Amino acid sequence: MEAKRTFFNLPEEKREKIIKAALEEFASKGWKGASVNSIVARAGIAKGSLYQYFRDKRSLFLFLFDKAVGVAKETLKRVKRQTAEKPLRERLRESLLAGVDFIERHPLLYRIYLQLVFERDVPFRQDLIGRLRVLSFDYILSLLEEALKRGEVREGLDLKAAAFLIDAVMERFLQLQAFPHLAPGWSPKGREEVEQRVEELVDLIEKGVRP
Amino acid sequence: MEAKRTFFNLPEEKREKIIKAALEEFASKGWKGASVNSIVARAGIAKGSLYQYFRDKRSLFLFLFDKAVGVAKETLKRVKRQTAEKPLRERLRESLLAGVDFIERHPLLYRIYLQLVFERDVPFRQDLIGRLRVLSFDYILSLLEEALKRGEVREGLDLKAAAFLIDAVMERFLQLQAFPHLAPGWSPKGREEVEQRVEELVDLIEKGVRP
Numbered sequence: 001m002e003a004k005r006t007f008f009n010l011p012e013e014k015r016e017k018i019i020k021a022a023l024e025e026f027a028s029k030g031w032k033g034a035s036v037n038s039i040v041a042r043a044g045i046a047k048g049s050l051y052q053y054f055r056d057k058r059s060l061f062l063f064l065f066d067k068a069v070g071v072a073k074e075t076l077k078r079v080k081r082q083t084a085e086k087p088l089r090e091r092l093r094e095s096l097l098a099g100v101d102f103i104e105r106h107p108l109l110y111r112i113y114l115q116l117v118f119e120r121d122v123p124f125r126q127d128l129i130g131r132l133r134v135l136s137f138d139y140i141l142s143l144l145e146e147a148l149k150r151g152e153v154r155e156g157l158d159l160k161a162a163a164f165l166i167d168a169v170m171e172r173f174l175q176l177q178a179f180p181h182l183a184p185g186w187s188p189k190g191r192e193e194v195e196q197r198v199e200e201l202v203d204l205i206e207k208g209v210r211p
Numbered sequence: 212m213e214a215k216r217t218f219f220n221l222p223e224e225k226r227e228k229i230i231k232a233a234l235e236e237f238a239s240k241g242w243k244g245a246s247v248n249s250i251v252a253r254a255g256i257a258k259g260s261l262y263q264y265f266r267d268k269r270s271l272f273l274f275l276f277d278k279a280v281g282v283a284k285e286t287l288k289r290v291k292r293q294t295a296e297k298p299l300r301e302r303l304r305e306s307l308l309a310g311v312d313f314i315e316r317h318p319l320l321y322r323i324y325l326q327l328v329f330e331r332d333v334p335f336r337q338d339l340i341g342r343l344r345v346l347s348f349d350y351i352l353s354l355l356e357e358a359l360k361r362g363e364v365r366e367g368l369d370l371k372a373a374a375f376l377i378d379a380v381m382e383r384f385l386q387l388q389a390f391p392h393l394a395p396g397w398s399p400k401g402r403e404e405v406e407q408r409v410e411e412l413v414d415l416i417e418k419g420v421r422p
Contacts, residue, residue: 117329118328118329119329130393130395133392133393133394133395137394137395137397160396160397161397161408161412162415163397164380164383164384164394164397164412165380165412165416167383167394168379168380168382168383169375169376169379169380171379171383172375172378172383173375179337181340181344182341182344183348183375184341184348185371186348186375200369200372201372201376204372204373204376204419204420205376207418207419207420208415208416208417208419209415209418
């Protein structure tokens with residue numbers, strides 16, 4: 001737990017204000033550029049108060065990161081539950097669209113994630129990115145395992161290789177939402193094109209793994 | 212052309228020494244951290260001389276980048292030519308292995324590329340990464356187009372979607388060579404495992420696109 005108990009004793013409104021200020025600061029300036037001074041100014045609180053809630057900038061960042069991972073985990077769990085009876089193809093499609101929606105609903109969290117991926121000099125970067133990749137990899141692997149039991153995936157398929165492929169494609173597709181220049185001439189514009197592209201990718205994947 | 216004519220008038224040995232010094236400096240410290248002072252110290256030349264060859268740090272970096280893109284282009288062309296008569300599956304396999312070999316033979320160049328991908332604050336970063344992505348995307352697209360003509364790919368397949376998928380998988384696989392934690396428990400150790408993983412990925416891709 002990276003926040004002190006005093007933080008959880010605050011009224012929810014004040015907690016949200018501090019979280020919002022910190023998210024905005026880290027999203028716009030990255031881990032290294034963000035300053036506690038700016039965060040307290042954004043939140044309209046005294047610097048001394050912030051240190052009553054978090055030991056330092058690092059603790060605050062890790063607290064936000066944990067929160068974000070929690071939201072991502074909940075999202076994946078929900079999609080998994082809601083699509084439990086559907087074929088693999090549908091499950092992948094809805095997972096990918098849930099990712100797009102997540103980015104739209106939490107643009108600051110996604111920006112912080114990209115900052116982390118693209119920023120040097122964050123001492124704990126590899127651990128954090130590693131945690132997210134394991135989360136995503138394991139989620140996809142679990143969908144594949146269930147699909148194998150139902151006979152939707154061919155016997156003898158290397159599930160980890162398939163999970164690796166799907167994870168790589170999904171992540172790159174999500175990155176396109178922020179960096180369309182990663183696939184010039186193919187990056188989707190607008191929801192309709194997003195759904196079309198997702199359909200095409202899922203089709204390729206499903207044909208690759210089916211019996 | 213980012214180097215001045217004076218640079219090309221130097222004896223090859225001296226040119227190579229300067230290039231090596233600059234590669235080492237950028238690879239170890241990134242674009243922002245690298246200093247012209249360290250580069251001239253590594254190369255054993257006077258600072259004033261370096262400015263006779265390159266206008267500034269940026270020009271020197273862009274010169275190295277162009278050189279690297281040139282080597283990458285040559286590599287892709289060679290693989291394309293050498294595998295011209297082979298089926299798509301083989302061509303993808305050899306392209307991916309050529310990427311692994313390229314990284315092994317040019318570790319500094321690959322480190323500079325990763326620095327660029329993972330470093331904020333490089334003013335021209337998006338352009339440079341974009342250039343490399345287009346290079347890779349177009350290469351894969353051309354393999355798919357040839358495969359389509361030969362009937363190895365199903366009619367109606369969205370070639371750009373397939374190129375996007377293959378490009379994403381290839382790049383992530385190459386990144387694993389430097390960051391095994393991106394796929395814990397699956398990252399290959401040693402050449403034999405690399406070849407095995409490549410085989411598995413290419414198999415998934417080929418099944419996804421074939422008629």
